[in-house]
Amino acid sequence: MSLNEQRSHWDLKYEQGLPSLEKPDPFYLSSFDQFVADSFPNGGTALDLAGGIGRHALWLAKRNWQVTAVDISEVAIRKLDLKARQLDLELDLFALDAKEYPFKAACFDLIVMFYHFDRNICPKVLSTLKAGGILICKSSLKWDSYKGAAPVNMRPLERGEILSMLPGLRVMHHQERPVRDRGVVEYVGKKPGFREITTPK
Structure with missing residues (x-):
């Protein structure tokens, strides 16, 4: 599937509505409370x-975070921009x-990173994380045999693969489990190093 085909695919889905993607994921909420909140009180x-x-x-922006959101779907970004304006929140948005x-x-x-794990950008993801920064990730996992047509870099992760794809992060949480006909991996990692605590203006 080409980039334009992917974009059209997701534009259509977001036009039709995806209620399951409107509320924060429970794993995200628990991970934020457990691993992020105390380290970044401001x-x-x-x-x-x-x-x-x-x-x-949006959940982060409501809590005083400066948020950059990226998505391939122009429809999704347009809807996010509208919602942010309604809530008087500022986000940096990239379609x-x-x-x-x-x-x-x-x-x-x-x-x-939730349900979009591109192996090819892992080094860039790691480099853009500050010392002391945290990655919260949830993604599809190949539990049995994989028969899909996704390109190699976007296929579901193998069991244990996420650990090799994110070298240098200290693993704070890692769980892999079956969900229906596939699996899911939940991961939280922290980049070692000193983090200077600053107070946002």
Whole structure:
């Protein structure tokens, strides 16, 4: 599937509505409370990759985080922009495939990746995370045999693969389990190093 075909696919889905992607994922909420909240009491900078209509981006922005949200679907980004304006929240929005986003070194305190794990951008994701920064990730896992047509870099992860794809992060949580006809991996990692605590203006 080409980039334009992917974009059209997701534009259609978001036009039709995806109620299941409107509320923050329970794993995200529990991980934030357990691993992020105490380390960033005043908020920080966050990147939501393939963030859809902003279920996590909006949640963070309401809590004083400076949020950048990226999604391939222009429809999703347009809906997110409208919702943010209604809530009087400021977000940096990019209607781009995650691999097209211009990652800058040591830019974010928190990165959120839910159901979009592109093996090819892992080094960029790691480089844009600040020292002391945290990655919360949930993705599809190949539990039995995989018969899909996704390109190699976007196929569901193998069991244990996420650990090799994110070297250098200290694993704070890692669980893999079957869900219906596939599996899911839930992961939280922290980039070692000193984090300077600053108070947002």
